Amino acid sequence: MSIKVLIPTPLRPYAGKQSIIEVNAQTVGEALSDLVARHPDLRKHLFSEDGKLRSFVNVYLNDEDIRYLNKDATPVKETDTVTIVPSVAGGR
Amino acid sequence: MAPLIDSSQATLSNEEILRYSRHLIMPEVTLEGQKKLKGARVLCVGTGGLGSPLALYLAAAGVGTLGLVDFDVVDYTNLQRQVLHHTSDVGRLKLDSAIDKLIAINPFVEIKRFDTYLSSQNALEIISGFDIIADGTDNFATRYLVNDACVLSGKPNVYASIFRFEGQASIFATEAGPCYRCLYPEPPPPGLVPSCAEGGVLGVLPGLLGVIQATEVIKLILGAGEPLIGRLLLVDALAMRFRELRVRKNPECPVCGANPTVKELIDYNQFCGIRGEESEASPSAKIPEIQPEELKRRLDAQEDIFVLDVREPHEYQIVNIKGHLIPLGDLPTRVHELDSSREIVVHCKSGARSAKAVDFLRKSGFKRAANLTGGILAWADRIDRSLPKY
Numbered sequence: 001m002s003i004k005v006l007i008p009t010p011l012r013p014y015a016g017k018q019s020i021i022e023v024n025a026q027t028v029g030e031a032l033s034d035l036v037a038r039h040p041d042l043r044k045h046l047f048s049e050d051g052k053l054r055s056f057v058n059v060y061l062n063d064e065d066i067r068y069l070n071k072d073a074t075p076v077k078e079t080d081t082v083t084i085v086p087s088v089a090g091g092r
Numbered sequence: 093m094a095p096l097i098d099s100s101q102a103t104l105s106n107e108e109i110l111r112y113s114r115h116l117i118m119p120e121v122t123l124e125g126q127k128k129l130k131g132a133r134v135l136c137v138g139t140g141g142l143g144s145p146l147a148l149y150l151a152a153a154g155v156g157t158l159g160l161v162d163f164d165v166v167d168y169t170n171l172q173r174q175v176l177h178h179t180s181d182v183g184r185l186k187l188d189s190a191i192d193k194l195i196a197i198n199p200f201v202e203i204k205r206f207d208t209y210l211s212s213q214n215a216l217e218i219i220s221g222f223d224i225i226a227d228g229t230d231n232f233a234t235r236y237l238v239n240d241a242c243v244l245s246g247k248p249n250v251y252a253s254i255f256r257f258e259g260q261a262s263i264f265a266t267e268a269g270p271c272y273r274c275l276y277p278e279p280p281p282p283g284l285v286p287s288c289a290e291g292g293v294l295g296v297l298p299g300l301l302g303v304i305q306a307t308e309v310i311k312l313i314l315g316a317g318e319p320l321i322g323r324l325l326l327v328d329a330l331a332m333r334f335r336e337l338r339v340r341k342n343p344e345c346p347v348c349g350a351n352p353t354v355k356e357l358i359d360y361n362q363f364c365g366i367r368g369e370e371s372e373a374s375p376s377a378k379i380p381e382i383q384p385e386e387l388k389r390r391l392d393a394q395e396d397i398f399v400l401d402v403r404e405p406h407e408y409q410i411v412n413i414k415g416h417l418i419p420l421g422d423l424p425t426r427v428h429e430l431d432s433s434r435e436i437v438v439h440c441k442s443g444a445r446s447a448k449a450v451d452f453l454r455k456s457g458f459k460r461a462a463n464l465t466g467g468i469l470a471w472a473d474r475i476d477r478s479l480p481k482y
Contacts, residue, residue, distance in 0.1 A: 009258045010291070013421055019331075041421075055278040063337050085326070085337065087276040088255040090293060092140030092174070092230035 001026070003076050005035050006083045014041035028061055029072030031082050046084070056087045096223055096248075097313050099124065099131040102156065108200055112154050125314045126154060130200075132313045135159035135222040137210055137238055139190040141298030142228030142252055142305060144176035149306040151194040151201045155313070158194065159222055161206040162186045169482075173295035210234055212357035215241040224312055226250045226305050232279040233360040239264055239272035240357055243348045250308045252301040257294045259301040259327040262320050262339060263308055265348065269321035274342040279364045290444075297329050379447045380462040382437055384471045387464060398431065400438045400461075402449040403468075407441065411480050413471060420445045423452060432458045439464035439471070441482075 002022050007015045015021060016039060023038070025031035032053075036043040048054055059066045060083040066074050076082070104112070104126060115121040115129075132155050136147050139162045150158055164186045166177045174186075181189035187205050194203060206218055210229070219225055219241050227238045227249055235253070242249035242265035251272065252261040264271045304325065311317045326335045347354040390397055401408060401415030408417050418426045420440070430436060436453065438461060440446040446463050453461040464471070472479040 009256045054280070056276050056280040058275065060337050063335075065338065065340065068338075068340055083326075083335075083337070085260075085324070087232070087280060088253045088258075088260065089232045089235050090230055090254045090291075091138060091142045091228045091252065091298065092170070 001076070001078050003031060003078065004081045005031055006081060008084055008086055010086055010088060011042060011045055011084065014045055015039045025076055027072060028059060028066050028069075028074045028076060028082060031076060032059065032072075045086075058085045059083070060085060096315070097128045097132045099127040102127040102130040104130065108154070111198075111200075115154070120316045121314060125316070128313050128315075129154045129310070130156040132224065133157035133159065133222045134309055134313075135161065135219060135225045136228060137161045137225065137234070138228035138230065139174075139176055139186045140164070140170065140228060140230065141173045141254065141293065142302040143190075143226075144174045145299050145302035146226055146228055146306045146309075147190060147194055148176060148197060149303060150309060151198045153306070153310055154198065155201065155309075157202045157204065157222075159204040159206065159218070160187055160190055161208065161210050161218065162190070163207060163209045173293065173298050175299070210237060212237060212360060215357060216245060219245050219247060222247065224248050224250060224309055226309055228252070228302065228305070231364075233364040235272065236279060236363060237357065237360045240347050240354060243271050244356070248312055250305050250312070252305045254293055254297050254301050256291055257297055257329040259297055259304075259329070261301055261304045261308070261325045261327070262323060263312070266319075266321050268341070270339045270341040271345060271348040273347050274345045275324065275339050277342075277346070282365055294329060297327075300327060300329060379450050381465045382462045383465050384474045387437055388475045396434060398434045398436045400430065400436050400449070401440070401468075402438055402445050403440050407482070410482050411468060411472070413439070413468060413476075413479075415439060420449055423449055427453070427456060430458065432460075434460065436461040437464050438462070440467050442467040442469050 002024055005021045005023055007019055007021060012019060021035060023031050023034040025034055036046060046054060046057055061069060061074055061080055112126050115126050116123055134150055134155050136143050136158065139147060139160050147158060166181045166184050166186055166189055168182050170177055171179060176193050177189045187207055191203050194201060208214060215237055225238060225242050225247055227235060229235055239249055248266045249264040251264050252259060308320050311319055322339050324337045324339050343349050346352060399415035401412060401417045402420040402423060404419050436458060438446040438449045443463060443466050446467060450461045450463045469481055472481050
């Protein structure tokens with residue numbers, strides 16, 4: 001099914017400058033795989049070389065961190081939104 | 093939860109009662125709350141983009157003791173957003189400039205200044221004199237330092253960070269709530285996440301986020317409302333959308349978890365920097381460089397040199413030296429526009445992006461590519477002083 005992934009500003013240059021991308025997926029993991037298949041430049045920003053989600057990138061299904069759901073295997077519904085929230089440090 | 097602030101010693105003069113009258117008549121504040129504000133000691137780490145509105149509103153609201161940590165000097169490029177500092181302050185210490193403005197707004201505030209870079213050596217001692225810490229810094233090393241120092245000292249960390257037109261805010265390191273490491277266990281490798289200096293920031297954005305921080309600080313002091321604990325507020329100023337995500341306390345958190353492994357402050361530059369060496373974001377060290385003076389001499393001598401500018405089109409509009417424009421991100425798909433038999437000098441704003449471009453070009457067979465040292469900023473400083481800098 002088709003769900004929305006929200007792309008944060010720092011990652012938009014690697015996602016065709018889009019803020020919302022529709023992907024096809026049954027789980028959060030599939031949503032991210034489909035996302036990096038559509039936008040390969042995103043891969044190194046989301047995943048380390050061994051394919052793990054980077055520890056400074058959090059992924060939320062609606063308002064919940066997937067680390068506290070079923071991680072990659074968390075199932076998604078048509079109305080769900082996946083949000084990528086990388087750490088940013090700016091403040092000056 | 094025990095009250096955070098001891099207000100038993102605070103008294104308000106008639107002048108202060110008049111000044112704070114709009115607070116005093118609110119049931120959420122009252123005289124008791126205003127005394128709490130006066131008894132409160134808040135440390136602002138940084139007096140820049142976030143620190144400016146934060147400190148201005150905390151001073152105006154009557155927070156009794158404000159600590160300011162900064163070592164920086166006011167720069168011309170700060171004025172677009174750091175509203176504590178005026179044009180006439182350029183070149184002054186930010187602390188001198190900040191204290192003038194804060195005292196002018198509210199002479200009843202006592203200001204404690206720390207002319208220093210917050211470090212593992214001084215953080216615990218500085219923080220020990222305050223009840224609440226507000227993090228307005230601009231780099232990952234200091235963010236993790238502030239977090240860990242707050243957890244180890246048992247003091248709340250009122251947090252915000254910004255990038256372009258997006259911001260994040262939360263409260264970390266309260267007794268029951270999560271800390272910054274619960275949200276982000278590790279920092280990104282250097283270079284992968286651009287700073288405001290590289291990526292830019294909308295001038296009003298630190299205003300929005302700094303005022304959110306000030307609001308949360310004041311709520312913590314008053315014990316009023318629902319503090320932003322366990323919630324990450326995402327602000328998108330371009331869409332003008334506010335969203336909220338849950339932040340859970342991680343039972344395995346290395347600093348605030350049940351079995352912490354971080355029990356004292358560590359070397360945060362190493363923590364944030366050592367990972368950079370394995371990052372593919374930093375190009376290999378052997379990038380051939382050319383100094384602006386040499387490029388100028390050789391261009392004047394009509395030598396065949398192709399100048400490639402890898403900045404963005406909107407940067408090219410601000411200032412350029414008539415280089416061929418291909419933004420770094422487009423280089424892989426537009427590399428056919430270049431001739432590998434010619435000598436290519438690549439530049440960007442200050443030399444970092446162009447180093448990546450040269451690294452890429454050399455790996456792609458452009459053996460005669462070199463990086464202009466210091467970018468167009470160095471050119472404007474050393475070759476053509478009529479050019480604007482940004």
